[in-house]
Amino acid sequence: MSEAKREALLSVADLQTYLGDSHIIQGVSFEVKAGQVLALLGRNGAGKTTTLRSIMRLAPPRSGRVVFDGKSADGLRTFEMARLGLAFVQETRAIFPSLSVEENLAIAAQPSSHGSGWTLERVFDSFPNLAARRHNGGTQLSGGEQQMLAIARALVANPKMLVLDEPSEGLAPLIVRQIADLLIQLKSDGMTMLLVEQNFALATEVADEVVVLGKGRVRWTGTSAELRAADDIRHTWLGV
Amino acid sequence: MGLDPQFIIEQLLNSLQFAMLLFLLAIGLSVIFGLMDYLNLAHGTIYMLAAYLAYSIAQLSGSFWVAFFLAPVAATAIGMVLYLVLLKRAEMETHLVQVLLTVGVIYAGTDILRHIYGDLPKGVTQPEFFTAPVQIFGVSYPSYRLFIIGLGLVIQIGLYFALERTRLGALVRAGVDDRQTVETLGVNIGAVFMLVFAIGTYLAGVAGVVAAPIFGVYPGMDATIIILVLIVVVVGGLGSLKGAILGSLLIGFADTFGKILLPQFAMVMIYLVMAIVLIFRPTGLLPARRFTGAG
Numbered sequence: 465m466s467e468a469k470r471e472a473l474l475s476v477a478d479l480q481t482y483l484g485d486s487h488i489i490q491g492v493s494f495e496v497k498a499g500q501v502l503a504l505l506g507r508n509g510a511g512k513t514t515t516l517r518s519i520m521r522l523a524p525p526r527s528g529r530v531v532f533d534g535k536s537a538d539g540l541r542t543f544e545m546a547r548l549g550l551a552f553v554q555e556t557r558a559i560f561p562s563l564s565v566e567e568n569l570a571i572a573a574q575p576s577s578h579g580s581g582w583t584l585e586r587v588f589d590s591f592p593n594l595a596a597r598r599h600n601g602g603t604q605l606s607g608g609e610q611q612m613l614a615i616a617r618a619l620v621a622n623p624k625m626l627v628l629d630e631p632s633e634g635l636a637p638l639i640v641r642q643i644a645d646l647l648i649q650l651k652s653d654g655m656t657m658l659l660v661e662q663n664f665a666l667a668t669e670v671a672d673e674v675v676v677l678g679k680g681r682v683r684w685t686g687t688s689a690e691l692r693a694a695d696d697i698r699h700t701w702l703g704v
Numbered sequence: 705m706g707l708d709p710q711f712i713i714e715q716l717l718n719s720l721q722f723a724m725l726l727f728l729l730a731i732g733l734s735v736i737f738g739l740m741d742y743l744n745l746a747h748g749t750i751y752m753l754a755a756y757l758a759y760s761i762a763q764l765s766g767s768f769w770v771a772f773f774l775a776p777v778a779a780t781a782i783g784m785v786l787y788l789v790l791l792k793r794a795e796m797e798t799h800l801v802q803v804l805l806t807v808g809v810i811y812a813g814t815d816i817l818r819h820i821y822g823d824l825p826k827g828v829t830q831p832e833f834f835t836a837p838v839q840i841f842g843v844s845y846p847s848y849r850l851f852i853i854g855l856g857l858v859i860q861i862g863l864y865f866a867l868e869r870t871r872l873g874a875l876v877r878a879g880v881d882d883r884q885t886v887e888t889l890g891v892n893i894g895a896v897f898m899l900v901f902a903i904g905t906y907l908a909g910v911a912g913v914v915a916a917p918i919f920g921v922y923p924g925m926d927a928t929i930i931i932l933v934l935i936v937v938v939v940g941g942l943g944s945l946k947g948a949i950l951g952s953l954l955i956g957f958a959d960t961f962g963k964i965l966l967p968q969f970a971m972v973m974i975y976l977v978m979a980i981v982l983i984f985r986p987t988g989l990l991p992a993r994r995f996t997g998a999g
Contacts, residue, residue: 522884546890556883561993562877571874572889621890 472531473498473625473656474519474550479528481511481518488514489525490680496625501647501657503671503688505664510677513555516629518531519658520543520552521613533624549624555660557614558638559602566598567614569620576622587616608639616644625656632663644669664704667691676701710843715960717840721849723956724856728911729929730936731863731948732904738880738943738992740795740897746786746809748933750905750927754779754912755921757819759826768831768917776909783905787898810926818923828916852914859907876900880943880992886930932959935974939981941991944950950989952983 469688472495476548481489489511496502504512508542517523519530521542530537532548533617546552560568569584588595593609594616611631618626631647632640640663651657661667668674668688676691678701684694692699698704733747761771761778768895786809794802834848867873875896879886885892919925932955940951954977962973981988987995 520888522888531738541892542884542887543890543892546888552888554885558882558888560878560881560885562881563874567874567878571871571886571891574890608802617889 471498472496473500473533474658475529475531476515476519477529477531479515479518479525479530481514481523481525481528483514485524489518491528492677492680492682493528494675494682494685496656498656499654500673501651501659501671503659503661503667503674504677505661505667505674505691506677506683507701507703508662509679510701511679511680513629515622515677516552516627516658516660519545519627520550544679546621546623551618551621551623551626552616553618553626553628555629555633557610559605559610559613559617561601561603563602564599565594565602565605565613568602569617572617573620574622581622582616582619584620587620607640608635610644611635611639611643615643619650625658627658628649629660630662631659632661632666632675640666664698665700677698713841713843714845715964716957717843717845717849717853719957719960719976720953721852721856721956722960723952724852725911725915725991726929726933726936726956727856727948727952728859728914729933730940730952731945732901732907733933734937734940734942734944734948735876735880736897736904737937738994739876739883739893739900741794741799742791743799743806744791745803745930746791746813747806747904747908748930749810749813750783750908751912751915751929752817752921752923752926753782753813753907754826755916755925756821756826758913758916759821759828759921762828768829771828772831772913776906776912779909779912780902780906783909784902785897787901787905802998810930814923819844821921823923825920825922827920830917839944848917852918855910855914859910860945860949867945868935872896872899877992881994933973935978937948937988937990939978941985942995943990944990947988947990947992954989 474496476495477493479489479492492504492511492515504515506512515524518525519537521537521540532545532550535548537545563571566584569587573584588598591612594613597605597609602613603610615628615631631643635643644666647657647659651670659667659671668691671688674686674688674691675682676697683701684697686694706946729747729751733744736744738796752831757778758771758775761774762768790809791805828882830848831995836847836849838847838850840850850988869877875886875891879893879896936948936951936955939954940947940949955974958974958977959970962970
């Protein structure tokens with residue numbers, strides 16, 4: 465299937481978001497096609513997390529249009545966005561400390577619309593560390609295990625799209641490698657992803673397309689390979 | 705006044721019985737706050753409303769048990785209408801707004817009930833089945849009070865299993881931790897909260913009905929107990945079942961024995977317990993994790 469024929473699963477048009485009086489997102493637009501991985505890159509404070517929170521309606525935009533799977537996000541609540549098929553892995557991982565590993569997964573689990581979905585059993589097969597700690601409290605895990613649990617919790621909802629906010633943040637290189645391998649595996653399984661990252665190497669390895677944000681606006685759009693070659697863009701907006 | 709062992713046993717049982725009443729009120733207040741940061745002082749009004757409804761239903765039906773089953777349900781129905789029409793509006797407001805609104809409900813509720821029933825206390829007869837005292841630990845103790853202790857225990861065990869072993873319970877615990885994240889998992893936390901609000905309101909209604917034969921039904925009975933219930937929640941820690949159980953036991957015992965040992969300073973005893981707990985555990989004894997942080 466060629467890129468041009470694929471439909472946009474998520475389209476964001478002229479997003480404008482304020483936090484209090486601060487105009488954080490100043491007209492951001494992009495599209496994520498089904499099966500594609502799109503990375504949002506940018507420095508701290510560029511508006512990456514706020515863009516994701518706007519899409520999830522945790523920070524509802526003042527104006528602009530978000531359409532997911534053909535449905536407008538206007539007026540929807542966060543849980544309704546999730547039910548449309550968006551699973552959000554937050555920067556903080558947001559593991560529930562009062563719940564066991566298994567409960568963290570169980571409350572998110574949704575039956576798959578197609579045959580080969582994610583179940584708790586499949587998660588425990590794929591993540592032996594989580595299986596060994598299934599009855600432990602959610603926050604007794606290491607940082608890497610918490611990140612795996614956060615991604616697994618998103619997967620058992622059997623979403624149409626994963627939204628990941630800095631999954632590699634604060635993790636040791638070995639763990640970052642595991643996360644990258646997992647994301648590449650998910651991509652080859654056909655999972656659509658919107659990925660926010662500070663780790664340039666990881667992002668460009670996983671993503672097909674990159675949107676560079678700076679000061680609340682889109683500064684550059686292109687493929688991962690093009691961004692690696694675009695020295696000026698990287699220096700100006702990413703500092704790498 | 706003698707402090708013989710029999711007297712002590714009797715007072716221990718009285719403490720336990722009062723602790724159960726406090727618990728039935730505290731658990732709703734605590735979890736409603738834990739889940740949505742909603743400070744619902746009108747929780748006591750439901751207690752009073754259920755007591756009055758129990759009085760009316762017992763009068764009409766001639767049976768305590770009809771009142772026992774119907775009055776909390778009726779009080780919950782009225783409580784939910786109150787929530788949907790009025791209290792819900794303050795959900796996203798500050799605690800001060802919530803306090804002002806729910807204190808207004810206390811005043812309005814008291815005046816409405818006073819208008820209907822008058823100023824004089826009303827009595828609700830104990831159920832016939834529990835009129836005879838029973839022998840326990842060598843003392844003759846009112847069986848109706850034992851019934852309250854037993855009922856409280858059954859409800860505590862039931863709530864424990866509901867919270868720890870069911871999906872709804874896991875959602876409530878997760879919601880107390882971080883309700884926004886629960887929403888990102890596709891769960892309508894508002895609906896979960898409404899259900900928790902209804903259960904808490906129902907339990908406050910049960911407390912009102914079972915308290916009626918012991919304390920009588922009178923305008924202002926809510927204000928008397930809600931202060932103690934707030935202390936229970938603060939001492940026990942916000943948002944947790946174990947905290948509500950422990951807090952209600954401590955305050956139940958402090959209240960009962962304070963009245964015996966230092967009759968002139970009964971309330972001082974309770975505040976002393978609260979002060980000591982808060983000096984060493986500023987967030988209470990067993991709060992939900994979200995409230996354990998920098999206290």
